[in-house]
Amino acid sequence: MSTTTAPPSPLDPAAIRTAVDQLLYGFLDEQERATPELPELNLFTGNLRDMLRAGGKRIRPILCLTGWHAITDRTPPPGVWRVAASLELFHAFALIHDDIMDNSDTRRGRPTAHRALATHHQARPDADSVGVNAAILLGDLALGWSYELLHAPDVTPAELAAVWPLLNALRTETLVGQYLDLTATGDPTADTDTAWRIIRYKTAKYTIERPLHLGATLAGATAAQLRCLTAYALPLGEAFQLRDDLLGVWGDPEQTGKSTLDDLREGKHTVLVATALEQATVPQQRSLRHRFGHPRLNEADAEQLRTVLTDSGAQAATEQLIIDKRDQALEALAATHLQPTGPFWLRQFAHTVTTRAV
Secondary structure: OOOOOOOOOOOOHHHHHHHHHHHHHHHHHHHHHHOOOOOOHHHHHHHHHHHHHOOOOOHHHHHHHHHHHOOOOOOOOHHHHHHHHHHHHHHHHHHHHHHHHHOOOEEOOEEOHHHHHHHHOOOOOOHHHHHHHHHHHHHHHHHHHHHHOOOOOOOOHHHHHHHHHHHHHHHHHHHHHHHHHHHHOOOOOOOHHHHHHHHHHHHHHHHHHHHHHHHHHHOOOOHHHHHHHHHHHHHHHHHHHHHHHHHHHHOOHHHHOOOOOHHHHHOOOOHHHHHHHHHOOHHHHHHHHHHOOOOOOOHHHHHHHHHHHHHOOHHHHHHHHHHHHHHHHHHOOOOOOOOOHHHHHHHHHHHHHHHOOO
């Protein structure tokens, strides 16, 4: 199907982003008005607003609405929008804690939350430690608020009952994926099985599958329709992360908003690196192990690593995996009982996220 054909019915990603942001800004305003005796809270809400203003693609809210439109042509009720916005607050929590674990300085071209909070307390001798601890609290607050956002008069008890198991599964899967990533980082091996498990639980289910399932479930999806969305979501989520891994090494920081040294310094266990270790010559393996995961890695060392990742064939193999995974995802949409709008945007989305530069 051509990606330039007009969709069968409206599903505007830009409008979804705007609506979700307005809902989130309104929710943060409500939290401040409800606690005038806690002026310190403004520091936390201000940081969350800064994260929202810094950009971000709002992938999860958009996919939540796409899941709805894949099942029904009805107008989404307020509960669907609140679930979509809840996913973005959960995402903020995940990014804040992830940046602490990765010791990252920038996110979306701006200081990460723990760096920004350290600057706020720069007069203290322990500013860096205070910044990290305050960011942990900020992440905790975002996680709690992602659930509180759903406790509103315009969310029905039936809607809450439908999404609660999925939200709990999303939280558990994401945290386990983060743990797998944390424990595998800094220990490069040719173990691709672990790398794929990290992708599945840290990215594929959290970014693609569960948001689609949430919107679809609220629309009354059948078990067969949910299986179809899973068959699309998991391979595409894997392709999404593979592209992210390539951008983490070769991307343009001006576009990605993140240094191309971070993943190499951290020693992230990715399919890209595992493939390189499996296919590299002994001298190439020695070079990779010597530099990969070194906390003071400089640009010259990084370029040596990029050469190994390219010459070993790992970069090309990862590019081919992205194509294969995308094709697998698209095949899942070939013969379904989904509403036409959903598959149209899912095809568009698959091409966008696998060819992106940010």
